[in-house]
Every structure is written in C-alpha cells, then in structure tokens.
Amino acid sequence: MNYTPSSCGLFGIMRKTNSGKISGSIPVKCLDYIRYRGSDKGSGYASFNLNETNSFTVKIFYRDEDEKLQALLQEHGIEVQNSYTENGKSIKSCCYDIVFENSKSLDEVNATLWNEGSGRLYSAGRSLLVYKGVGYPDEVGEEYALNQKEADMWLAHTRQPTNSPGYLPYWSHPFSTFNIAIVHNGDISSFGANREYLKSKGVTSFVGTDSEVIAHIFKELIGEYDLITALKIMSGNVDDPEIKYRTRGCVLDGPYTLIIGYDDGQDIYMIAMADRTKLRPAILGEDDNNIFIASEESQIRIISQDPKIWTLEPGSFFISSMKRGIINPGRENFKSREKLKEIEEHGIDAGNIDYNMLDREIVKYHGNHIYVNNVAGHRYIGMTFPGEHRNVTLYGNAGNCLMNLNENNTVMVKGNVADDCCDSMSGGIVKIFGDAGDVLGQALSGGKIYVDGNVGNRACIQMREYGASIPKVIINGKFDDYLGEYMAGGTILVLSNSSINFGKYIGSGMLGGKIFIRGKIKSKNIGVQPASMVKKGMLKALKIAGIIEEFQYTKFIRKNFIDIIRELPEDARMYTRKYYSGHQIPDYEYRYLSSEEKEDLIIILQDFDKEMWKNSSKYLDDKFTVIHPRKR
C-alpha cells in the first residue's frame, strides 16, 4: 500500500480572452515564492492551450526502450502519430500524440506499466501538458525549460510529502486524466472509499495518493453530470436523494483545497474548491488580464499591480473559464481586499529579507517606533520579543503567525495579515487595517485586536479570561465560520451590520464571555444545531407522547432548534437537552444593549475609533445579537 498525503502550496493562473498567453516563468516565480510550503521532494506544473487542431497527447515516465512502450500502446489499440522525448532529471518522459478508440485502454496501459514497475502515464489530454519532477519549484521549472513555454492556463504545485521513494516524480502533482489536471493541498479521509468506487468502475491502477483519486472521480462525474452538479457531488452538497445515494462513493471528505483545470473541448476552466471546514488557504484574485488562485496573497501581488483579492468561502467552489471569465466567485457579496497605500517612512525595507528573518531585523532596530516597508508574507513577526514594549508599523501583507504570544507590544498592519495571527497573545494591541486570515486570536487571554476589514474562519476561538485580564476584539467587517468557538471569556464586538452574509456555527462550545454582533443574525447560524430531519423526528415523537400539542408541533416545525428550546415544556427538555449537553448551542438575544453593557463597550469603542480613525461609537444605540453561554 502506498500512501502519500499532500500538504503543499498551490498556484493557478488563467488568461482572459483579450490578453496574451502566459509565460511559463510566471507560475514558476509564483510557486517558488512559497517554496517553504513544499520541499525538494516534488513540484509540478500543468499547461492548457486551447486549440482546435490539438491532437491528444500523453506523457509517460518510462525506464525502458521507447520501442517497447510503443509496442505496448499498439497492443492496446493506441496509435502513435508523433513522438518526442523530454529528458527529465531522474527519468525519461516519452511524449506521444495518439489516436485511440477505447478510453479504458489508457487505464489498462497504466496498469501494465505500474505492475511491471517500468513507468507511469501521467499526462493525458488535448490541450493539456503536465510537467512534474523531483525538486523545488525553480528546479523543476528549469528541468522542463518552462520559461520558454506559454499557455492559456497554468496550474502549479509544490509538495511536502510524508512518504515517497523520493527519486521518481510519479508522486508529484499535478495528477491528470483525460483533459483534467488537478493540484491539491489536503488529505482525503474518504480516499479508500473513493478508490474502491473507482476500482468497481474499472480504474485499477493507482500510484497511491489521495490526490490522484480526485482527478479520476472528477472524470467519472463530468461524464455523467454537468459541472456544477459534479462539483456538488464531490463536495457532498447534492440534494437529489437518488443521485446522492448512487454517487456516495464519489464524495470527498477530509480537509482539502484543490484546483482543477479542465478542457471541455470548447473552453478551458479553472476551478477552486475547498471543504466545508476550509482548513487549507485558498486566495482568489483577478486583474484586467488574468484570474488567479493561490495559497498566499503575496503570490498574486508579486505579479499583479492592483488585483482584486478575496478568499474562497468554506465549503464552496470558484469557477472561471477563459471565454466566460468568473462564473462563480466562490464567495457571496465579497468586498475585495484592498492594497493599502504605502506611506514613505524611514524604516526597514522587508523587500530583501527572507520570509522567516524579518523578526530578527526588527529586534536589531533601535528606537521607539519601527516602520517596516514592503512586508510580503513574512512569517513569525514578533516571535522573539513578545515581552517588550515596541511599537511596530508594518506596510504590506504580514504572513502567518504574526505577534504570537504577544504580551506588551503595539503593532499596526497597513495591509492584510495571513493565518494564525495573535495566537496565545496575553497583552498588547494589534491593529489590522486590512483583512485577517483564518484563526485570528486563538487562545487570546488579554490585550486587544482591532480589525478594519474581514476575518476568516475560527476567529477568536478559545479566547479566555482569567483574573483581571479580559481580552477584547473588535471586527469592523464580516467573519467566516466558528467565530468564538470554545470561547471562555472576553468580548467580541462585530460592527458591520449583519444584513450581509456571515459565517455559521457562531459560539459553538462557548463557556464564557460575550459576542455582540450589530443587527440580527440568522439564528440557524448560532452554535451547532441538529439537522432538520432530526428536529422533525424529535417533534413528532414529543407529539405522539403527548408532551407537546398539535399546534405547538406545527409552530415549532418551522423554527430553528435554538428558538424552540426555550419554548418547550420541561418534560420535553429532559430529552432535548441531550442535543446541547456538550455546549454545542449557546444562548442568544436580539435586543438593545443594556446601560451596563453600553458603559463597558463605549470605553473600548472610543479607543477603537481613536486608533483606527473611525466613528463607530454611535452604533451602540443599534440593536445587537448578543451571544453568550447557555445557563445549565
């Protein structure tokens, strides 16, 4: 059994119809920028060039004589029309333009090659060519001279494997089958079940990665369903019970962010997809010429002057095509991340500092206020001086793990920050003028975080108070799922009016503290509530037992579980309580703030207004959704 989970960095770029082809040097540059996400164990690229005269090309890593390979293809009814060889660093790659009748024949050839241990067919399509190897992104780019190639669309991937023989590129991404290429960052828990499904459909040969399975599943589905339905099936979101039942071996489970490249003969598509919990980053972008998908924002900013940038919503998909542009943006009502204007100040230029070295430069710097220009994805800022009283202003986009463990410093970011900002912070203040990524302020136990823009998944999870230390977070924009999960103290204040789309599962597992959200939140998005099917059975059972009346049943069946709880009679609650005994569902009210609450909040809000140049104190007279732990 081979098993190679992938954890990686991704990049995708597609031109718009009115723009020129994209040089292969672009994906190499953008992938190499995040080479620390991968390793020397594998990188790869896929190019798509839509052209009506394209013939079908396969590429095969092969250890033996070409003639033997051609004979094998012939045996399976595949006619080779044109051939050339790429000499990869570790193994030769035979490239053939072919004609074939039976689509199963390619799978059969692959099974034979794999069983013999002689090679692997790794690229198959009309407009598609895969280039993959063992090495860092720039090395593999050089190996195939990608800077001399161009394409309508490129996908790119750098890999951090946990196991592979390491000397052959079979396990590198992209994975490809019939006009499809995928790159994937994640780990598919369902991959054993998916593989079983594919085996029963005649796909018998696997190199053993979960990612390879995705390409085959997509191929099976796209043959039978339209694109949207295929993506919905793969992400487990299809509603039709019969389709749901028949395709239960095709659903991907587990954390994944993936990019699919696909040529349907008329158009080429670039698709991004993330699982419901969206544990891996997916940054989307667009400018006048191109459309982008990336693991980190800086990958887009280094090649595009003023792109629109946003993030993929958890559990959703982004679809774009060369001819139609963005078909599904992957986020409702999104506001693009702005690049904030850089102010010329005397200070450190981060432009030439390695991604993990900026912190050390800041420590060397003398003076009370430190300005850092050109921050572009630098990680671990503040890691070595959490206890000091520095005042740092960062211009640009801060990378992961900003101000972890902070105790006293004041940090201002004129730009966006990536994931894991302010983890385990116990004091000080962090002001973010752009957006924050996922997991902002995890285990925050003191100090303040102010965000002008939006925050990603799981903001302020495990936030807590102890003794006199009460952390405070103000978010001016919107938030994704699991805001304040496992919260055990402190205050979260969300100022943007809740008529815009907010995340789900707010305050799940909440034990302490309070969340104030201006405006009315949909109550189904608070905590983790039982599915409506379960609610129905529950109410029906209560009716049969005479615990609730018919009219109550009719009333409750339309309501969300969280709203039923307080209206149920006590003898019903002794049963229904089982659904929230693990703190899954906090309590909430939609109301005006009490004078006590206002007194508390006005102090912090005035500070926020002063620090962030805002005028939001007036909002305290509005109605808020107030979320707090349920009394036991």
Add this chain to the structure above:
Amino acid sequence: MSKVVAKYIEIPKKNIIDFWSIDKINHIRRLSYSPEASEIFVKNTESLRILDRINFKTNMLNYNSTNISVTKTSLAGFDLEVPVYLGDMSYGALSGNPNIVIAKTAEITKTMAGTGEGGLYGSVKDTKRIFIQWASARFGVSYDELKTGAGIVIKIGQGAKPGIGGHLPGSKVTHDISIARKIPEGIDAISPAPHHDIYSIEDLAQRIEALKIMSGKPVYVKVAATNYIPYIVTGIARSGAAGVIIDGHGAGTGAAPVTVRDSLGIPVEMAVASSHNILVREGLRENFSIIAAGRISDSTDAIKLYALGADVVSLGTSVLIAMGCVMVRKCNLGYCPAALTNKADNKTMIDLDYGVNHTVNFVNGFKMEIEKMMSVLGIKTMKDLIGNTAFLCGEGLSKNTLKVLGIRSESTENLNFKQGMFKPDKKYINELIIKGEPVISSMGSNAPPDVELPSRIIDWLRLDGAQVTRPSIDPYREDINLNFCLCGGRINISMPVMVKVSGADKEVKNALSWAAMFTGTMIIDDDLQKDFSDISITGDTVYKYKGHSYSTSRNLDNTMDGFVIREDSELEINIASLDQELKDRGIRENFDIIGEINYFRNTGDIVKYLALGCDSVIISYQIFEDGLNNSYSNIREKAVNFLMGIKKEIGLISGAMGIANLQYSIVGNTELLRSINLDNNIARKINVAEAGST
C-alpha cells in the same frame, strides 16, 4: 490542615483483567523500595500482547557475562544516565506534588521529564530537565515558560485517545489550576481535538519553526500510534523536529472515552519498529530521536523497544505506581486514594520526600535491570542496542506482524481468532443508558487482543486516528454528519444504527421505538405499529420498507434493495466478501449491506462493521435490555439515552478519525482499519492491513 500521604497503601483485589497486574505493581514497588535489579527478561507467556510475544534468543543469553554495559545516552543536549523520559502528565491531571516529584526525579536520576499541558506547578519551573508542552488549548503557555525547559513538545495526540483532546472537568479546575492554566476557575478545561493552526505537515513545520525561533530550544512532536504512523513520523522528521514521542494504544490517561480508548490506535512496538525502519530507509534517522510511550511496564519491555528502534522510553503509569498508585482507575473523578490524581485543593497531598525517594529508586532500579540485561546480551552501549533486533525472535506472531517488526519467528503457527468467550460489558451499557453521554474512564485500555482474550474477528482490529496530515474534528462542538442515506435515497437516518425490536416486551418495544423516532432512526419489527409506521421496517426473513425489500440470504437478486447479514462467527468475513463481490460486479452503489448484531463490546464495533462494508448496522433490543439491570423505571428516557449515547460515541469516533461525513468515508473503507497480529488468512479475506505496515 491537609492530609499527607507518605506510604504505600494496600493493593485492592481486582475483579477485572488488568494489564497492570498485581505482579507488575509489585515489581515496581520492589524497585522503589530498593534499587537493585529485581527481575530481568520477564516472560508473560499467556499474554497476547505483541511485545510479550517477542522473545530473546536463548542462545544469545550469557548469564555469566562480566561485561560492563553502559546505558548513557543524550536527549535535547542533556546527558541521560538511562534513556528514560517521565512522560507528559499535566498539572491538573496530577495534583501538584506529584508533578514536583517527577521533575525532581528527572534531575536526580539524570533523565528527562515532560510537563504535560497544564503549566508549571511550584518548584517545577526551577528544574532544568523538563520538556514544556505546547498543546491545542495553549494552557499555561507563555514566552518565559516555553524557554524554561530543555525542549518543547508539540502535543498532537496521545495513545490513550487518538484524535481526542484533553478534558479536565470543571470540578478539578481549582483556583491554583486556574492560575497555572490561565483559565477561568470551575469551568471545564477542554482542549480541542486538533490544533487549529496545524492541519497539515507544512502547518506543523511552520509551528516548529516558530517555536524554534522563539525559544532556541529543540522541538519534539508527540503523536498517537495510528494507521499511518510511519508516514507521519517521516513527515515530522522532515519538518525540522528534533524527535517524536510515539504514544501507543493502551497508554494511561486521566480521562478518556472508553470506546475511543479501546477501538483506536495500534501498539507502540509496531509503530516504533515501522517508524524506525522507514526513517532509516529515507535517510532521516540520524540526529532524530524516537521516544516510545504507552504501556511500558518494566525494563524488559524497554529493552525490546530499544532493540526495535526507540532511543528513549517514556514511563507514565509505572511512575505513578512508584509513587503509590494502586490502579483503582478513578482519576477522572478527582478522587484518588494515593493522592496523585486528586483535586488540586491542597486537602490531601503526597509527601515530597516519600515520592522522590521511591521514584528515584524505581528509575535507578530500572536502569540497573537494563544494564544487567545488556550485559547478559553482550551489548556494551545504547548505540549498539538501538535498532538491533539480532537477539529477538517471535512466538505466535503472524507473518505480517513479523514483517513489520523485522524479526523472525521460532514457530510459524498463527493464533486462532477465537481465544475466549465474548462477555458483554454490562457496566458500560448501563452507564450509557443512565447518562446518555459517552462513557468516560481513566488509565489505559484493557481491550482485546492485547489484554482481554479476543473472541471475535473484530477484536483483532483497530480504527485509525487522525493527526497532522488530517486533523481530528471535535465532535462535541462541530458539525459531524452522521446521517446515512439508504435504499436508493428513500431512507435517511441520523446515524448508521437501527434497532430491532421484534420479540421485545411491549414496554421495551415502545420505549425503543419512540427513542428511535426521537433520535431520527428506524426500527425493525414483526409488524407495523400504529404510531411508528413511518420508521418501521418489517418482516422476518425478508425485511420490507414501503415496497422495497432486503434479503437475509445472500442471493444476488436484482429485485432486492439490499442485504441483511446476520451475526455468526464469520460475520466480518461475510460482510467484506459481499461488499467485494458487489464491487467486482460494478453494482455496489445500487445496494445496501446491513449487518445485524445481538451484542457489542462498545460502539467501536459498529464503526468497524461499517469499515468492513456495512451501510448500517441493526442492533438488537436485547443489548438495551441487558444494560437495564432489571430497572424499568423511566424507560423512555433510558431508551433515548441509549440511542443518543450510541450516536454521540459514533460521533466521537468519527471526529477522532478526522471524518466529517461518516457515510462517504467509512463504508467499505478498510484502509481505516488495521489488524493486530490477526491470522493472515482472515486478514486477507477482510482486506485489512497489519498495524504499522507500509
């Protein structure tokens, strides 16, 4: 006035089979009284634990040897007198003084101690030979504290409960604990199942790098031994860690859900051998330490683990026993007769000198036994011992097991899968019925096949636990989808369990039917009951639901919607072979395979049946009735508790396995199973790989 415990208490008689037998406890006590080599090359011939079935080749033992052997090694830049790590018991799980005893013992014996995730208590922070833990809840971490010790441990998982986070009940969160952990007093201290900043190897590499930059200390990663352990360890080695702590199935804990504790994870001996070998193969073994943890009960266990590839062994439960633990397994309740895991309220505490003296003696005695055994084996240094299996051989181990261990056997016969009679755990079922919550216990598992005798094929199987490459999911507070869609999409149930009520007394039948409706699942009955017709499947040899039917015979008739496979001694094989046959014909997606069982050990069994190929499992009302203990009061509530308890436990396992949509991931996915020295013919029939195999 606080009460002080300063001597060993009498070991109570045991009425259960316990891995920590009275013999084992007495051996530890002998060493603790006086540090002399007491027992070497201990044989447990009756035991089915794999480590106990690894023997020393008799022709390689020279009892007259006068060789001097040295147990010295180094870890995190410190010289160790003996490769022992006193492992990872937190302040909170232990009541304070025991934490000091452990840290002091490490100083005196020149070994190393792990602090667990609860911050540093009292004079612990003045000691140097400690590893500070960075866990998912960040309890007690600060810049200063992280720089205090010899190294940092990122705790991803633990062997006692792979995929489940720590849980300190609110009643144990006293004022002192609240200060040390920086959390509110009196409120449950729950650690999330995953680290929410570590969802992949590259995330782990990022956190390791961050902690290294911050502290300048080496960073270690602690994981549970699960299916993909060799690959996970390789990933850890590549991500800049100085070493790994591999914590095996059966390891001790303050509190763990019984079903997870018993059903997930693989033995440390398999994990260590497999990880060591893959690291050597990948050229990653140099300058990387493997610390083996979980159920290391004596020096004989330790020397075998060194030989299989461990640089250091971790001692936890045995250290507690040296401090006076008598294994009453009540740590989670805050009541501990030996004042070790009691509530940290200063009312009862162990005497520091008494604790330190005994524990130091124990570690020194442990060291002398290892020296003695090395001398008999003619091995002079640890370097010559680690990864050297030349003097080991197996007995009663399957071919696949031997292959993972990298040793040969003196006898080739495999073990009969039926070694004992199945006895249901009535106490467990009863607790499920009374509380309606996952059943919690403390200390290590006694599950088959390692401790209790296996009586069924699934007793030899374990489920996967998710970690690092795929995070576990917190089932209490996150949305895990346990809904199952059956019968061509016509049946939707809220969990893969239905209840057979045919033949039950009216009272039991009514209560279970009602509870099934309340929890969103179905019943199987002889006839339709008025109130429950929507959720009833009826029949005897053919089960019918609204014009659709399930056959109880294995006749692949296309007019059927599925198959019900009833319990017999080859239930597991029957499920797996039908699943395979339908797949071979390319028609698997058109049918349901439903297993029907009359008893289970715990809910882990149900999930194993799913992984073998079941789309759902029917359980008999008798399981419920047996657990009632003839108490029929509040029967409706009890029935709801029973089904809700099962549902929550399945959710726990699903989350621990990192599965958000159970149906899509589990059915027929034997990749999520591993066998523990199961007969190879049977393993092949059910398509399950051996633990630790690559």
